[in-house]
Amino acid sequence: MRARCDKVSESLPDFALGLLDEIEATGVRRHLAEGCSSCRQELRELEAASHLLALELPPVKPPAHLKSSLLESIASHSPPGPTTQRPPAPASENRRERFRWQAALPYLAASVCALALGWLAAQFHGQDQQVVDNSAAREQWQQQIDQAQRDLGIAATQPVDWRASASSADAAGQINIVAFDDKIARQLHLVVTGLKPLAAGARYDIWLLDASEKVLTSTSLDLSSANVATGVADAPTGSAVIHKVVVSAETADKPTKPSGQIVATANLASG
Amino acid sequence: MTESLHSLEPSPTSDGELACALRESDSAAFAELYDRYAPRLFALALRMLKQTSDAEALVSDVFSEIWRKPTSFDPNRGQFHTYLLTLARSRAIDRIRSTTLRTDKSIAAARSKSAERRTESANLSPANIALVEERDQLVRAAVESLEPEHRQTLELAYFDGLTHVEIAEQTGLPLGTVKTRIRQAMQTLRYRLREFE
Numbered sequence: 001m002r003a004r005c006d007k008v009s010e011s012l013p014d015f016a017l018g019l020l021d022e023i024e025a026t027g028v029r030r031h032l033a034e035g036c037s038s039c040r041q042e043l044r045e046l047e048a049a050s051h052l053l054a055l056e057l058p059p060v061k062p063p064a065h066l067k068s069s070l071l072e073s074i075a076s077h078s079p080p081g082p083t084t085q086r087p088p089a090p091a092s093e094n095r096r097e098r099f100r101w102q103a104a105l106p107y108l109a110a111s112v113c114a115l116a117l118g119w120l121a122a123q124f125h126g127q128d129q130q131v132v133d134n135s136a137a138r139e140q141w142q143q144q145i146d147q148a149q150r151d152l153g154i155a156a157t158q159p160v161d162w163r164a165s166a167s168s169a170d171a172a173g174q175i176n177i178v179a180f181d182d183k184i185a186r187q188l189h190l191v192v193t194g195l196k197p198l199a200a201g202a203r204y205d206i207w208l209l210d211a212s213e214k215v216l217t218s219t220s221l222d223l224s225s226a227n228v229a230t231g232v233a234d235a236p237t238g239s240a241v242i243h244k245v246v247v248s249a250e251t252a253d254k255p256t257k258p259s260g261q262i263v264a265t266a267n268l269a270s271g
Numbered sequence: 272m273t274e275s276l277h278s279l280e281p282s283p284t285s286d287g288e289l290a291c292a293l294r295e296s297d298s299a300a301f302a303e304l305y306d307r308y309a310p311r312l313f314a315l316a317l318r319m320l321k322q323t324s325d326a327e328a329l330v331s332d333v334f335s336e337i338w339r340k341p342t343s344f345d346p347n348r349g350q351f352h353t354y355l356l357t358l359a360r361s362r363a364i365d366r367i368r369s370t371t372l373r374t375d376k377s378i379a380a381a382r383s384k385s386a387e388r389r390t391e392s393a394n395l396s397p398a399n400i401a402l403v404e405e406r407d408q409l410v411r412a413a414v415e416s417l418e419p420e421h422r423q424t425l426e427l428a429y430f431d432g433l434t435h436v437e438i439a440e441q442t443g444l445p446l447g448t449v450k451t452r453i454r455q456a457m458q459t460l461r462y463r464l465r466e467f468e
Contacts, residue, residue, distance in 0.1 A: 010454075013453060013454045013457035013458065014435075014450070014453065014454065016457065017428050017429060017453070017457070018361070018364060018432075019428060019434060019435055019453070040348075042461075044348065044349045044353075045461050045464065045465070046457055046461055047349065047353055047357055048349065048350065048353045048461075048464060049457060049460035049461040049463075049464045050425075050429055050457060050460065051352075051353055051356040051357070051360075052410050052413050052414055052460050052463075052464065053414060053425070053426060053429050053430065054311065054314070054315040054318075054356050054360070054429075055311065055356075055407075055410045056407075056410050056411055056414045057311075057314040057315060057318055058314060059310030059311050059313075059314050060310055060313045060314040060317060061309075061310050061313070062309050062310070062313040062326075062327060062330055063327065066309070066327055066330060066331060067302070067305055067306075067309070069331070070301075070305065070331060070334055070335065070338075071298065071301075071302060073335065074298055074301060074335075074338050075298065222368065232365060232366060
Protein backbone atom coordinates (compact mmCIF):
# COMPACT_ATOMS: atom_id res chain seq x y z
CA MET A 1 0.00 0.00 0.00
CA ARG A 2 2.86 2.35 0.87
CA ALA A 3 4.60 1.79 -2.47
CA ARG A 4 1.31 2.27 -4.24
CA CYS A 5 0.74 5.44 -2.23
CA ASP A 6 4.11 6.83 -3.23
CA LYS A 7 3.42 6.19 -6.88
CA VAL A 8 -0.01 7.78 -6.73
CA SER A 9 1.31 10.69 -4.71
CA GLU A 10 3.80 11.41 -7.45
CA SER A 11 0.94 11.66 -9.93
CA LEU A 12 -1.35 13.78 -7.79
CA PRO A 13 -0.14 17.20 -9.02
CA ASP A 14 -0.90 16.17 -12.59
CA PHE A 15 -4.17 14.57 -11.52
CA ALA A 16 -5.26 17.78 -9.78
CA LEU A 17 -4.63 19.67 -13.00
CA GLY A 18 -6.36 17.09 -15.19
CA LEU A 19 -3.15 16.27 -17.01
CA LEU A 20 -3.10 12.51 -16.64
CA ASP A 21 -4.21 10.27 -19.44
CA GLU A 22 -7.27 8.18 -18.81
CA ILE A 23 -5.43 5.05 -17.77
CA GLU A 24 -3.29 6.89 -15.22
CA ALA A 25 -6.24 8.90 -13.95
CA THR A 26 -8.25 5.73 -13.53
CA GLY A 27 -5.48 4.28 -11.38
CA VAL A 28 -5.45 7.35 -9.18
CA ARG A 29 -9.22 7.40 -8.84
CA ARG A 30 -9.22 3.76 -7.89
CA HIS A 31 -6.60 4.36 -5.21
CA LEU A 32 -8.55 7.29 -3.82
CA ALA A 33 -11.76 5.29 -3.89
CA GLU A 34 -10.04 2.62 -1.82
CA GLY A 35 -9.97 5.20 0.95
CA CYS A 36 -6.36 6.38 1.14
CA SER A 37 -6.77 9.33 3.45
CA SER A 38 -3.25 10.70 3.03
CA CYS A 39 -3.54 10.85 -0.76
CA ARG A 40 -6.99 12.38 -0.49
CA GLN A 41 -5.64 15.05 1.80
CA GLU A 42 -2.71 15.69 -0.49
CA LEU A 43 -5.05 16.03 -3.45
CA ARG A 44 -7.19 18.54 -1.56
CA GLU A 45 -4.11 20.57 -0.79
CA LEU A 46 -2.88 20.44 -4.35
CA GLU A 47 -6.24 21.50 -5.75
CA ALA A 48 -6.35 24.42 -3.37
CA ALA A 49 -2.76 25.28 -4.23
CA SER A 50 -3.41 25.27 -7.97
CA HIS A 51 -6.22 27.76 -7.54
CA LEU A 52 -3.83 30.30 -6.08
CA LEU A 53 -3.18 31.14 -9.71
CA ALA A 54 -6.85 32.04 -10.14
CA LEU A 55 -7.01 33.89 -6.85
CA GLU A 56 -4.11 36.05 -7.91
CA LEU A 57 -6.11 37.43 -10.84
CA PRO A 58 -7.82 40.76 -10.17
CA PRO A 59 -11.55 40.11 -9.70
CA VAL A 60 -13.71 41.32 -12.56
CA LYS A 61 -17.34 42.14 -11.94
CA PRO A 62 -19.58 40.36 -14.45
CA PRO A 63 -22.22 42.41 -16.28
CA ALA A 64 -25.26 43.11 -14.11
CA HIS A 65 -27.62 41.27 -16.44
CA LEU A 66 -25.87 38.01 -15.65
CA LYS A 67 -26.97 38.03 -12.04
CA SER A 68 -30.48 39.15 -12.83
CA SER A 69 -30.94 36.47 -15.46
CA LEU A 70 -29.61 33.83 -13.09
CA LEU A 71 -31.93 34.91 -10.30
CA GLU A 72 -34.80 35.00 -12.73
CA SER A 73 -33.89 31.56 -13.93
CA ILE A 74 -33.76 29.97 -10.50
CA ALA A 75 -37.00 31.69 -9.50
CA SER A 76 -38.77 30.12 -12.45
CA HIS A 77 -37.18 26.74 -11.99
CA SER A 78 -40.44 24.86 -11.84
CA PRO A 79 -42.07 22.17 -13.94
CA PRO A 80 -43.13 23.55 -17.30
CA GLY A 81 -46.81 23.93 -17.96
CA PRO A 82 -48.35 21.53 -20.47
CA THR A 83 -49.56 24.15 -22.88
CA THR A 84 -46.99 26.88 -22.67
CA GLN A 85 -43.66 25.16 -22.35
CA ARG A 86 -44.05 21.61 -23.42
CA PRO A 87 -42.86 20.96 -26.93
CA PRO A 88 -45.07 19.65 -29.66
CA ALA A 89 -44.93 15.88 -29.60
CA PRO A 90 -42.38 14.67 -32.10
CA ALA A 91 -43.62 12.52 -34.92
CA SER A 92 -43.10 9.00 -33.75
CA GLU A 93 -41.83 7.58 -36.97
CA ASN A 94 -40.60 10.48 -38.95
CA ARG A 95 -38.51 13.32 -37.57
CA ARG A 96 -38.26 15.06 -40.90
CA GLU A 97 -40.51 17.81 -39.75
CA ARG A 98 -39.63 21.42 -39.36
CA PHE A 99 -37.83 22.05 -36.12
CA ARG A 100 -38.14 25.67 -35.20
CA TRP A 101 -35.37 26.49 -32.81
CA GLN A 102 -37.59 27.64 -30.03
CA ALA A 103 -39.92 24.73 -30.56
CA ALA A 104 -37.34 22.04 -31.00
CA LEU A 105 -35.48 22.38 -27.75
CA PRO A 106 -37.51 24.49 -25.39
CA TYR A 107 -37.94 22.15 -22.54
CA LEU A 108 -34.55 20.74 -21.86
CA ALA A 109 -33.69 22.15 -18.49
CA ALA A 110 -30.08 23.00 -18.07
CA SER A 111 -30.07 20.81 -15.01
CA VAL A 112 -30.79 17.73 -17.03
CA CYS A 113 -28.15 18.73 -19.47
CA ALA A 114 -25.56 19.02 -16.78
CA LEU A 115 -26.56 15.80 -15.14
CA ALA A 116 -26.51 13.97 -18.42
CA LEU A 117 -23.08 15.27 -19.18
CA GLY A 118 -21.97 14.43 -15.70
CA TRP A 119 -23.14 10.93 -16.31
CA LEU A 120 -21.35 10.88 -19.62
CA ALA A 121 -18.15 11.97 -18.00
CA ALA A 122 -18.46 9.18 -15.50
CA GLN A 123 -19.46 6.75 -18.17
CA PHE A 124 -16.67 7.40 -20.58
CA HIS A 125 -13.97 8.43 -18.18
CA GLY A 126 -14.90 6.29 -15.25
CA GLN A 127 -12.88 3.54 -13.76
CA ASP A 128 -14.66 0.42 -14.67
CA GLN A 129 -17.39 1.20 -17.07
CA GLN A 130 -16.94 1.02 -20.79
CA VAL A 131 -19.74 1.57 -23.23
CA VAL A 132 -19.49 -1.09 -25.84
CA ASP A 133 -22.87 -0.73 -27.43
CA ASN A 134 -24.47 2.44 -28.65
CA SER A 135 -28.01 1.48 -27.81
CA ALA A 136 -26.95 0.54 -24.31
CA ALA A 137 -25.26 3.90 -23.90
CA ARG A 138 -28.35 5.65 -25.14
CA GLU A 139 -30.62 3.69 -22.87
CA GLN A 140 -28.45 4.29 -19.82
CA TRP A 141 -28.28 7.94 -20.60
CA GLN A 142 -32.05 8.15 -20.85
CA GLN A 143 -32.36 6.39 -17.52
CA GLN A 144 -30.07 8.96 -15.98
CA ILE A 145 -32.18 11.75 -17.40
CA ASP A 146 -35.34 10.13 -16.08
CA GLN A 147 -33.75 9.95 -12.65
CA ALA A 148 -32.76 13.61 -12.91
CA GLN A 149 -36.33 14.51 -13.71
CA ARG A 150 -37.59 12.67 -10.69
CA ASP A 151 -34.94 14.21 -8.44
CA LEU A 152 -35.47 17.72 -9.65
CA GLY A 153 -39.18 17.64 -10.24
CA ILE A 154 -38.78 18.63 -13.84
CA ALA A 155 -41.43 17.22 -16.09
CA ALA A 156 -41.21 16.32 -19.74
CA THR A 157 -37.51 16.78 -20.13
CA GLN A 158 -35.98 14.69 -22.83
CA PRO A 159 -33.24 14.99 -25.35
CA VAL A 160 -33.83 15.82 -28.96
CA ASP A 161 -32.76 12.78 -30.88
CA TRP A 162 -31.66 13.23 -34.46
CA ARG A 163 -31.29 10.01 -36.38
CA ALA A 164 -28.76 10.62 -39.11
CA SER A 165 -28.16 8.77 -42.32
CA ALA A 166 -24.60 7.56 -42.56
CA SER A 167 -22.95 8.53 -45.79
CA SER A 168 -19.59 6.91 -45.57
CA ALA A 169 -17.80 3.90 -44.25
CA ASP A 170 -16.62 6.01 -41.34
CA ALA A 171 -19.82 5.15 -39.52
CA ALA A 172 -19.64 2.27 -37.09
CA GLY A 173 -23.39 1.68 -37.44
CA GLN A 174 -26.52 3.75 -37.08
CA ILE A 175 -25.54 7.27 -36.20
CA ASN A 176 -27.61 9.05 -33.59
CA ILE A 177 -27.22 12.65 -32.60
CA VAL A 178 -28.60 13.84 -29.30
CA ALA A 179 -28.74 17.50 -28.42
CA PHE A 180 -29.22 19.07 -25.02
CA ASP A 181 -30.01 22.72 -24.84
CA ASP A 182 -28.52 24.66 -21.97
CA LYS A 183 -30.55 27.80 -22.09
CA ILE A 184 -28.68 29.56 -19.36
CA ALA A 185 -25.27 29.11 -20.89
CA ARG A 186 -26.79 29.37 -24.36
CA GLN A 187 -25.02 26.24 -25.45
CA LEU A 188 -25.88 23.00 -27.15
CA HIS A 189 -24.35 19.86 -25.75
CA LEU A 190 -24.13 17.30 -28.53
CA VAL A 191 -23.60 13.59 -28.33
CA VAL A 192 -23.08 11.52 -31.46
CA THR A 193 -23.02 7.75 -31.37
CA GLY A 194 -21.92 5.39 -34.09
CA LEU A 195 -18.73 7.07 -35.29
CA LYS A 196 -15.52 5.25 -36.00
CA PRO A 197 -12.10 6.42 -34.86
CA LEU A 198 -10.30 8.59 -37.40
CA ALA A 199 -6.72 8.64 -38.54
CA ALA A 200 -4.29 10.83 -36.66
CA GLY A 201 -4.71 14.50 -37.47
CA ALA A 202 -8.37 14.17 -38.38
CA ARG A 203 -11.36 14.98 -36.24
CA TYR A 204 -15.12 15.05 -36.44
CA ASP A 205 -16.90 18.38 -36.66
CA ILE A 206 -20.65 18.82 -36.32
CA TRP A 207 -22.52 21.55 -38.19
CA LEU A 208 -26.03 22.86 -37.71
CA LEU A 209 -27.29 24.45 -40.92
CA ASP A 210 -30.29 26.52 -41.93
CA ALA A 211 -32.38 26.11 -45.08
CA SER A 212 -29.81 27.87 -47.22
CA GLU A 213 -27.05 25.64 -45.83
CA LYS A 214 -25.68 28.56 -43.86
CA VAL A 215 -23.80 27.39 -40.79
CA LEU A 216 -25.69 28.40 -37.66
CA THR A 217 -23.23 26.86 -35.26
CA SER A 218 -20.57 24.21 -35.23
CA THR A 219 -18.04 22.56 -32.99
CA SER A 220 -15.45 19.83 -32.98
CA LEU A 221 -16.27 16.52 -31.37
CA ASP A 222 -14.18 14.52 -28.96
CA LEU A 223 -14.43 10.87 -29.89
CA SER A 224 -14.21 8.32 -27.12
CA SER A 225 -13.15 4.76 -27.56
CA ALA A 226 -16.76 3.67 -27.48
CA ASN A 227 -17.82 5.28 -30.77
CA VAL A 228 -19.39 8.09 -28.84
CA ALA A 229 -18.40 11.67 -29.57
CA THR A 230 -19.31 14.74 -27.58
CA GLY A 231 -19.05 18.45 -28.17
CA VAL A 232 -20.37 21.78 -27.00
CA ALA A 233 -21.55 24.43 -29.46
CA ASP A 234 -22.89 27.91 -29.00
CA ALA A 235 -26.64 27.84 -29.47
CA PRO A 236 -27.99 29.53 -32.61
CA THR A 237 -29.40 32.93 -31.87
CA GLY A 238 -32.69 34.64 -32.64
CA SER A 239 -35.22 32.84 -34.77
CA ALA A 240 -32.73 30.69 -36.61
CA VAL A 241 -34.21 27.44 -37.90
CA ILE A 242 -32.12 24.32 -37.98
CA HIS A 243 -32.81 22.39 -41.17
CA LYS A 244 -29.91 20.06 -41.29
CA VAL A 245 -27.24 18.58 -39.05
CA VAL A 246 -24.02 17.40 -40.67
CA VAL A 247 -21.10 15.49 -39.23
CA SER A 248 -17.89 15.78 -41.22
CA ALA A 249 -14.38 14.44 -40.91
CA GLU A 250 -12.05 17.40 -41.03
CA THR A 251 -8.32 17.94 -41.14
CA ALA A 252 -8.20 21.66 -41.87
CA ASP A 253 -7.81 24.06 -38.96
CA LYS A 254 -11.04 25.87 -38.10
CA PRO A 255 -12.99 25.51 -41.34
CA THR A 256 -15.97 27.83 -41.65
CA LYS A 257 -18.17 25.22 -43.32
CA PRO A 258 -18.07 21.46 -43.84
CA SER A 259 -15.08 20.94 -46.11
CA GLY A 260 -14.03 17.40 -45.32
CA GLN A 261 -15.81 14.12 -45.94
CA ILE A 262 -19.47 14.19 -44.91
CA VAL A 263 -19.96 11.26 -42.55
CA ALA A 264 -23.57 11.71 -41.56
CA THR A 265 -26.51 13.95 -42.33
CA ALA A 266 -29.74 14.47 -40.46
CA ASN A 267 -32.40 16.41 -42.36
CA LEU A 268 -34.77 18.01 -39.91
CA ALA A 269 -36.95 20.10 -42.18
CA SER A 270 -39.58 18.84 -44.56
CA GLY A 271 -38.96 21.25 -47.29
CA MET B 272 -3.89 34.51 8.82
CA THR B 273 -5.41 31.16 8.14
CA GLU B 274 -8.80 32.71 7.91
CA SER B 275 -7.62 35.35 5.51
CA LEU B 276 -6.40 32.86 2.96
CA HIS B 277 -8.54 29.85 3.43
CA SER B 278 -11.88 31.42 3.77
CA LEU B 279 -12.89 34.04 1.30
CA GLU B 280 -15.72 34.94 3.58
CA PRO B 281 -15.68 38.62 4.27
CA SER B 282 -19.27 38.79 5.50
CA PRO B 283 -20.55 37.25 8.72
CA THR B 284 -22.28 34.33 7.03
CA SER B 285 -19.81 31.60 6.23
CA ASP B 286 -19.58 29.83 2.91
CA GLY B 287 -20.58 26.61 4.63
CA GLU B 288 -23.74 28.17 6.01
CA LEU B 289 -24.64 29.60 2.63
CA ALA B 290 -23.96 26.27 0.96
CA CYS B 291 -26.28 24.60 3.46
CA ALA B 292 -28.93 27.21 2.73
CA LEU B 293 -28.67 26.36 -0.94
CA ARG B 294 -29.91 22.90 -0.11
CA GLU B 295 -33.07 24.56 1.10
CA SER B 296 -33.36 26.44 -2.20
CA ASP B 297 -32.54 29.72 -0.49
CA SER B 298 -32.22 32.23 -3.30
CA ALA B 299 -30.84 34.89 -0.97
CA ALA B 300 -27.96 32.57 -0.13
CA PHE B 301 -27.46 31.98 -3.82
CA ALA B 302 -27.31 35.73 -4.45
CA GLU B 303 -24.82 36.15 -1.62
CA LEU B 304 -22.56 33.44 -3.00
CA TYR B 305 -22.84 35.00 -6.43
CA ASP B 306 -21.79 38.41 -5.13
CA ARG B 307 -18.96 36.80 -3.23
CA TYR B 308 -17.49 34.68 -5.97
CA ALA B 309 -18.77 35.71 -9.38
CA PRO B 310 -15.99 38.31 -9.84
CA ARG B 311 -13.38 35.64 -9.09
CA LEU B 312 -14.95 33.15 -11.45
CA PHE B 313 -15.45 35.74 -14.15
CA ALA B 314 -11.79 36.75 -13.96
CA LEU B 315 -10.75 33.12 -14.26
CA ALA B 316 -13.15 32.51 -17.12
CA LEU B 317 -11.89 35.57 -19.01
CA ARG B 318 -8.31 34.45 -18.53
CA MET B 319 -9.06 30.96 -19.78
CA LEU B 320 -11.63 31.53 -22.51
CA LYS B 321 -10.52 34.96 -23.72
CA GLN B 322 -14.06 35.82 -24.80
CA THR B 323 -16.41 37.89 -22.70
CA SER B 324 -19.46 36.04 -23.96
CA ASP B 325 -17.88 32.66 -23.23
CA ALA B 326 -16.84 33.84 -19.79
CA GLU B 327 -20.35 35.03 -19.01
CA ALA B 328 -21.77 31.73 -20.15
CA LEU B 329 -19.31 29.86 -17.98
CA VAL B 330 -20.18 31.83 -14.87
CA SER B 331 -23.85 31.19 -15.55
CA ASP B 332 -23.13 27.55 -16.06
CA VAL B 333 -21.31 27.17 -12.76
CA PHE B 334 -23.81 29.06 -10.65
CA SER B 335 -26.68 27.25 -12.29
CA GLU B 336 -25.04 24.00 -11.38
CA ILE B 337 -24.55 24.85 -7.73
CA TRP B 338 -28.21 25.81 -7.58
CA ARG B 339 -29.39 22.65 -9.25
CA LYS B 340 -27.04 20.36 -7.41
CA PRO B 341 -26.42 21.93 -4.01
CA THR B 342 -25.43 18.62 -2.49
CA SER B 343 -22.49 18.24 -4.84
CA PHE B 344 -20.37 20.33 -2.53
CA ASP B 345 -19.15 18.26 0.39
CA PRO B 346 -17.76 20.51 3.14
CA ASN B 347 -15.71 17.60 4.42
CA ARG B 348 -13.76 17.50 1.18
CA GLY B 349 -12.51 21.05 1.04
CA GLN B 350 -13.34 24.71 0.92
CA PHE B 351 -16.30 26.01 -1.02
CA HIS B 352 -14.22 28.37 -3.10
CA THR B 353 -11.93 25.50 -4.07
CA TYR B 354 -14.98 23.54 -5.18
CA LEU B 355 -16.24 26.50 -7.21
CA LEU B 356 -12.91 27.17 -8.86
CA THR B 357 -12.42 23.50 -9.65
CA LEU B 358 -15.87 23.38 -11.20
CA ALA B 359 -15.25 26.56 -13.19
CA ARG B 360 -11.86 25.47 -14.45
CA SER B 361 -13.18 22.06 -15.42
CA ARG B 362 -16.04 23.61 -17.38
CA ALA B 363 -13.66 26.07 -19.01
CA ILE B 364 -11.36 23.30 -20.14
CA ASP B 365 -14.36 21.43 -21.52
CA ARG B 366 -15.14 24.51 -23.57
CA ILE B 367 -11.55 25.01 -24.68
CA ARG B 368 -11.27 21.42 -25.81
CA SER B 369 -14.76 20.96 -27.20
CA THR B 370 -15.69 24.28 -28.67
CA THR B 371 -14.18 26.04 -31.61
CA LEU B 372 -13.60 29.29 -29.87
CA ARG B 373 -13.97 32.34 -32.00
CA THR B 374 -10.71 33.85 -33.06
CA ASP B 375 -11.53 37.46 -32.45
CA LYS B 376 -10.45 37.35 -28.86
CA SER B 377 -11.86 40.17 -26.87
CA ILE B 378 -10.08 39.82 -23.60
CA ALA B 379 -8.27 43.06 -24.17
CA ALA B 380 -11.58 44.81 -24.65
CA ALA B 381 -12.97 43.12 -21.57
CA ARG B 382 -10.00 44.11 -19.50
CA SER B 383 -10.27 47.67 -20.69
CA LYS B 384 -13.65 47.93 -19.08
CA SER B 385 -12.10 49.31 -15.99
CA ALA B 386 -15.42 50.76 -14.97
CA GLU B 387 -16.73 47.28 -14.44
CA ARG B 388 -13.72 46.11 -12.58
CA ARG B 389 -13.68 46.30 -8.88
CA THR B 390 -12.02 44.70 -5.99
CA GLU B 391 -14.29 42.44 -4.08
CA SER B 392 -13.73 44.59 -1.04
CA ALA B 393 -15.94 47.32 -2.45
CA ASN B 394 -18.76 46.76 0.01
CA LEU B 395 -16.83 45.46 2.97
CA SER B 396 -16.11 46.86 6.36
CA PRO B 397 -12.62 48.25 7.00
CA ALA B 398 -11.73 45.18 9.02
CA ASN B 399 -12.81 42.84 6.27
CA ILE B 400 -11.06 44.94 3.67
CA ALA B 401 -7.88 44.45 5.64
CA LEU B 402 -8.46 40.70 5.69
CA VAL B 403 -9.08 40.58 1.96
CA GLU B 404 -6.02 42.66 1.24
CA GLU B 405 -3.89 40.49 3.48
CA ARG B 406 -5.18 37.40 1.76
CA ASP B 407 -4.41 38.88 -1.64
CA GLN B 408 -0.89 39.66 -0.53
CA LEU B 409 -0.40 36.10 0.65
CA VAL B 410 -1.69 34.73 -2.62
CA ARG B 411 0.60 37.01 -4.59
CA ALA B 412 3.54 36.05 -2.43
CA ALA B 413 2.86 32.37 -2.93
CA VAL B 414 2.58 32.64 -6.70
CA GLU B 415 5.56 34.96 -6.95
CA SER B 416 7.64 32.47 -5.02
CA LEU B 417 7.58 30.20 -8.07
CA GLU B 418 10.52 30.16 -10.41
CA PRO B 419 9.39 32.24 -13.41
CA GLU B 420 9.83 29.37 -15.85
CA HIS B 421 7.96 27.02 -13.51
CA ARG B 422 5.13 29.50 -13.18
CA GLN B 423 4.90 29.97 -16.95
CA THR B 424 4.69 26.23 -17.50
CA LEU B 425 2.11 25.77 -14.78
CA GLU B 426 0.00 28.60 -16.16
CA LEU B 427 -0.09 26.96 -19.58
CA ALA B 428 -1.57 23.89 -17.93
CA TYR B 429 -3.86 25.67 -15.50
CA PHE B 430 -5.21 28.55 -17.56
CA ASP B 431 -4.89 27.24 -21.10
CA GLY B 432 -5.76 23.65 -20.36
CA LEU B 433 -2.77 22.40 -22.33
CA THR B 434 -1.47 18.89 -21.86
CA HIS B 435 2.17 18.05 -21.15
CA VAL B 436 2.75 17.28 -24.81
CA GLU B 437 1.06 20.46 -25.98
CA ILE B 438 3.11 22.55 -23.58
CA ALA B 439 6.29 20.86 -24.77
CA GLU B 440 5.36 21.57 -28.37
CA GLN B 441 4.47 25.16 -27.65
CA THR B 442 7.51 25.97 -25.57
CA GLY B 443 10.05 23.73 -27.24
CA LEU B 444 10.93 22.22 -23.87
CA PRO B 445 11.63 18.52 -23.43
CA LEU B 446 8.56 16.66 -22.21
CA GLY B 447 10.34 15.57 -19.05
CA THR B 448 11.22 19.15 -18.22
CA VAL B 449 7.60 20.18 -18.61
CA LYS B 450 6.44 17.45 -16.26
CA THR B 451 9.08 18.25 -13.70
CA ARG B 452 8.36 21.97 -13.71
CA ILE B 453 4.65 21.47 -13.26
CA ARG B 454 5.04 19.03 -10.41
CA GLN B 455 7.60 21.18 -8.64
CA ALA B 456 5.49 24.29 -9.09
CA MET B 457 2.43 22.55 -7.67
CA GLN B 458 4.35 21.26 -4.67
CA THR B 459 5.86 24.70 -4.08
CA LEU B 460 2.41 26.28 -4.00
CA ARG B 461 1.15 23.53 -1.77
CA TYR B 462 3.93 24.08 0.76
CA ARG B 463 3.42 27.83 0.66
CA LEU B 464 -0.24 27.27 1.35
CA ARG B 465 0.68 25.09 4.32
CA GLU B 466 2.92 27.81 5.69
CA PHE B 467 -0.03 30.14 5.79
CA GLU B 468 -2.01 27.75 7.93
